[in-house]
Amino acid sequence: MNGSVAHSRPVAATLSLAGRLAAFRTEGFPHIPVLIILTVVLVAIFANVIAPHNPEVGVLGDRFRPPAWQAGGTADHLLGTDHLGRDVLSRLIFGARVSIIVGFTAVIFAGVLGTTLGIISGYLGRWVDQVIMRITDAWLALPVLVFAIFLAAIVGPSVSNIIIILAAVFWTRYARIIRGEVLSIRERDFVRLAVVAGCSKWTIMRRHILPNVVNTAIVLGTLQLGVVIIAEATLSFLGVGVPPPQPAWGLMLADGKKGMMAGYWWLTVLPGSCIGLMVLSANLLGDWLRVKLDPQLRQL
Amino acid sequence: MKRFVLKRIGLALLSLFLLSLTIFLLIRITGDPAVLLAEPGASKADLDAIRTQFGLDRPLWVQYWSFITHALRGDFGQSFYYRTDVFELYMSRLPASLLLAAAAMAFSLLLGIPTGIIAAVRVNKWWDSAGKMFALLGLSMPSFWVGLIMILFFSVYLGWLPSSGSGTMLHLVMPSIALGWVFAAYNMRLTRSSMLEVLGSEYVKLARLKGLPEALVIGKHAFKNALIPVITLAGINLVIMVNTAIVVETVFAWPGVGRLLYEGISFRDFPVVQANILMAGTMIVVTNLLVDILYAFIDPRIRFER
Numbered sequence: 001m002n003g004s005v006a007h008s009r010p011v012a013a014t015l016s017l018a019g020r021l022a023a024f025r026t027e028g029f030p031h032i033p034v035l036i037i038l039t040v041v042l043v044a045i046f047a048n049v050i051a052p053h054n055p056e057v058g059v060l061g062d063r064f065r066p067p068a069w070q071a072g073g074t075a076d077h078l079l080g081t082d083h084l085g086r087d088v089l090s091r092l093i094f095g096a097r098v099s100i101i102v103g104f105t106a107v108i109f110a111g112v113l114g115t116t117l118g119i120i121s122g123y124l125g126r127w128v129d130q131v132i133m134r135i136t137d138a139w140l141a142l143p144v145l146v147f148a149i150f151l152a153a154i155v156g157p158s159v160s161n162i163i164i165i166l167a168a169v170f171w172t173r174y175a176r177i178i179r180g181e182v183l184s185i186r187e188r189d190f191v192r193l194a195v196v197a198g199c200s201k202w203t204i205m206r207r208h209i210l211p212n213v214v215n216t217a218i219v220l221g222t223l224q225l226g227v228v229i230i231a232e233a234t235l236s237f238l239g240v241g242v243p244p245p246q247p248a249w250g251l252m253l254a255d256g257k258k259g260m261m262a263g264y265w266w267l268t269v270l271p272g273s274c275i276g277l278m279v280l281s282a283n284l285l286g287d288w289l290r291v292k293l294d295p296q297l298r299q300l
Numbered sequence: 301m302k303r304f305v306l307k308r309i310g311l312a313l314l315s316l317f318l319l320s321l322t323i324f325l326l327i328r329i330t331g332d333p334a335v336l337l338a339e340p341g342a343s344k345a346d347l348d349a350i351r352t353q354f355g356l357d358r359p360l361w362v363q364y365w366s367f368i369t370h371a372l373r374g375d376f377g378q379s380f381y382y383r384t385d386v387f388e389l390y391m392s393r394l395p396a397s398l399l400l401a402a403a404a405m406a407f408s409l410l411l412g413i414p415t416g417i418i419a420a421v422r423v424n425k426w427w428d429s430a431g432k433m434f435a436l437l438g439l440s441m442p443s444f445w446v447g448l449i450m451i452l453f454f455s456v457y458l459g460w461l462p463s464s465g466s467g468t469m470l471h472l473v474m475p476s477i478a479l480g481w482v483f484a485a486y487n488m489r490l491t492r493s494s495m496l497e498v499l500g501s502e503y504v505k506l507a508r509l510k511g512l513p514e515a516l517v518i519g520k521h522a523f524k525n526a527l528i529p530v531i532t533l534a535g536i537n538l539v540i541m542v543n544t545a546i547v548v549e550t551v552f553a554w555p556g557v558g559r560l561l562y563e564g565i566s567f568r569d570f571p572v573v574q575a576n577i578l579m580a581g582t583m584i585v586v587t588n589l590l591v592d593i594l595y596a597f598i599d600p601r602i603r604f605e606r
Contacts (some may be wrong), residue, residue, distance in 0.1 A: 138318035153565045272445035280440035
């Protein structure tokens with residue numbers, strides 16, 4: 001955490017948007033992961049246009065139909081149907097919507113909360129720092145998943161509750177790391193000059209510190225996106241996440257368990273692959289961003 | 301040293317206090333604790349009875365004091381579902397969880413350490429990239445899905461392994477792989493970076509200069525030192541495994557504390573849930589404390605840190 005490393009970073013902030021994009025299109029850009037994420041986002045946005053069937057209503061006579069290419073499958077249900085006769089493809093498409101909404105919103109909420117607290121803690125120091133960091137320690141003592149399950153069990157399942165819970169559980173990582181960065185930034189000349197120039201603490205934190213930690217927050221956010229999506233799927237799988245009959249990938253896996261012993265593989269393999277692909281893509285993009293935007297975080 | 305240890309113990313106690321306070325307050329902020337403590341479908345009169353019985357009409361700090369003093373004595377109340385003491389119930393499930401965690405840890409070390417070493421020795425070769433990809437895959441697949449796919453393959457199609465339950469060694473195979481999978485990826489990454497660091501050190505260079513065969517340099521001089529962080533972390537990971545096994549234990553119907561937490565949630569057996577969370581937090585805080593103190597014994601520089 002020495003000054004020289006920090007000095008080399010904020011150059012990108014001065015470039016125009018076009019310049020930044022051009023700088024991004026360099027070697028090692030994770031084309032396929034970005035393509036996958038964009039596809040999932042588009043599918044999520046246009047779910048009601050693309051999906052061939054209503055994801056929440058099934059025809060009981062059509063239960064456990066295999067995918068179209070297997071014996072007994074029909075072209076009407078390309079990827080088969082589940083235990084209530086609901087179209088798997090449509091549920092996967094609408095499930096993308098839940099994953100994207102929960103994933104992105106929770107990461108943004110957690111990021112805003114954690115970054116704010118990290119900046120306040122690192123810049124103000126003294127007792128404020130002590131209070132915030134001790135609370136962070138206590139919250140970090142519980143594994144995120146167990147904490148999330150506990151919270152979900154007391155507030156009850158719904159999409160908005162999940163977002164709040166995941167944000168409430170995941171902000172601690174941001175707070176810790178951002179605070180560490182702020183500790184070195186606040187010793188730098190431009191901050192001292194701002195103090196001399198008579199800027200208020202609030203202005204310094206907002207105008208001078210925040211822009212220097214935004215990169216770190218973005219990298220952390222991308223890296224957490226995958227973890228958050230897995231957490232949402234796990235909560236839904238355990239029955240404390242997205243309430244049925246809403247389509248969510250984790251919920252589909254829980255339902256898929258019912259048909260598994262009979263060999264209905266598509267109910268397990270397909271939703272799980274969606275989660276895996278999405279999380280893998282987010283991780284690959286996050287890894288690349290980390291190297292690109294923030295050399296200090298390479299050790300993470 | 302004494303000051304350091306005392307300070308660490310103080311911080312750990314503070315963490316535990318804040319954690320219990322957080323849990324206590326969250327339960328009271330998010331809803332009526334009487335509803336959570338009552339059995340599902342309790343009448344208005346029952347709820348009032350519970351409020352007086354648990355003293356929920358008293359001031360908050362009085363309630364917290366009684367909550368914490370009972371918890372310290374291992375008294376977390378009665379389970380609604382099992383009709384037994386929650387702490388006893390928890391303790392009766394713990395051995396199964398420890399067994400599963402130990403097996404998962406063994407799996408993750410056996411897979412993670414060799415692959416990590418090979419990746420470090422052949423750094424930037426195809427094997428290294430394959431290892432990195434494997435680690436990323438490990439971190440991207442939810443453990444319950446790995447479990448489900450294994451059940452589908454090994455139980456349903458091949459019929460080799462039992463899909464759920466416990467009792468024999470065969471029952472242990474799939475749950476421990478599902479649980480250890482992610483940790484294998486972590487161990488691989490950690491072994492790789494630790495090995496790379498050691499391989500660049502002076503004493504390894506000296507060993508090479510002495511003309512020792514490469515196998516001896518890596519196997520004897522580098523390997524042992526590179527393993528220190530991996531083994532240290534294994535201690536903490538074991539405790540984390542015990543407390544995050546809820547999904548894997550649910551998928552494989554493994555009778556550990558994770559399964560108990562899941563049952564607690566599905567049966568709305570709130571005392572069980574609360575005890576489980578508090579025990580998890582306590583175990584992790586205590587382990588971290590022990591590791592900190594152990595580190596300070598090994599490495600004097602840590603003691604003098606601010």
